[in-house]
Amino acid sequence: MTKLFIAAIVLLGVVAPAQAHQVWIEQPEGQNAVVRFGEFGENLREVSPGLLDKFARVTGTLVSTTGEQTSDAAKTANGFTLPFSAASGDSIVAEDASYPLYAWKQQGKDVTNWFYPAARFITSFAAQRPKLVLDLVPTGREGQFKLIFKDQPKAKTKVTLVTESGWSKEGHTDDQGLVQFDMPWKGVYVAEVSFNDRSAGERSAANGAEKYDAVSYVTTVTYMNTNGLAPIPAGPPATPGK
Numbered sequence: 001m002t003k004l005f006i007a008a009i010v011l012l013g014v015v016a017p018a019q020a021h022q023v024w025i026e027q028p029e030g031q032n033a034v035v036r037f038g039e040f041g042e043n044l045r046e047v048s049p050g051l052l053d054k055f056a057r058v059t060g061t062l063v064s065t066t067g068e069q070t071s072d073a074a075k076t077a078n079g080f081t082l083p084f085s086a087a088s089g090d091s092i093v094a095e096d097a098s099y100p101l102y103a104w105k106q107q108g109k110d111v112t113n114w115f116y117p118a119a120r121f122i123t124s125f126a127a128q129r130p131k132l133v134l135d136l137v138p139t140g141r142e143g144q145f146k147l148i149f150k151d152q153p154k155a156k157t158k159v160t161l162v163t164e165s166g167w168s169k170e171g172h173t174d175d176q177g178l179v180q181f182d183m184p185w186k187g188v189y190v191a192e193v194s195f196n197d198r199s200a201g202e203r204s205a206a207n208g209a210e211k212y213d214a215v216s217y218v219t220t221v222t223y224m225n226t227n228g229l230a231p232i233p234a235g236p237p238a239t240p241g242k
Helices: 003-012
Strands: 022-026 034-039 059-064 067-072 091-095 102-106 109-122 134-138 144-149 158-163 168-172 178-180 187-197 201-205 208-212 214-225
Touching (some): 022 109, 022 187, 022 214, 109 134, 109 208, 134 214, 144 187, 168 178
Parallel strands (some): 109 214
Antiparallel strands (some): 022 034, 059 067, 059 091, 091 109, 102 109, 134 144, 144 178, 187 214, 201 208
16 A cells, blocks of 8 residues: 555545545557556556546646647546557646545535546656646656646645555655655656645536535656666556445
8 A cells, every 4th residue: 555545545534445546647668648547556457347437537638849639538448548649758647627526524524525636647857837736747857846736836745756566755845846756766657646625616517516625636747767777576466446
């Protein structure tokens, strides 16, 4: 169990493990990008039928030097496939801004929460502009990210870097929202961050406005490191939930 998973349970007070998962973007060699849902550090990818079916609409945007391309993702048995891939110098962002609201009790009171999963895929640490509500963007310095919330730097926030083997390392953003990591092994790294915004509000939905008491943002960044030591092998795939 990743430390982010534990922190999310403590932070949200939820009983449904799906709300403590995160989405991340993978890009298998020679294939289009895929949005996964689960726990990267546990080699856990949720499936359909199963927890993938809770998603309402996963969208992705390819950001390249020639412009941007936005599209809905197509649900498959183990993820959401986008109709494009990121070439060198490109990046991809994805989110589900319509994930169903859920209720839980806090001090005997019913509280309605909005789980807002999002992800970014980068091919380099070239500086990028934020596009997500809670966004972790490369700064131009190798291994360094800047955390942005609603277009403003987010200070003093925990960020966890994980590999599929389960290795993880924690860092905290400084006053400028910056956090720095070393990446000792070759292979895929996912940086994870979560933030619970207790500002109540409402969002548009097919059946009218939906009111919520708080928003639980969970965002990741995926990066393939081509330098370093041989990676630690991943463990066996974890069993998806239902």
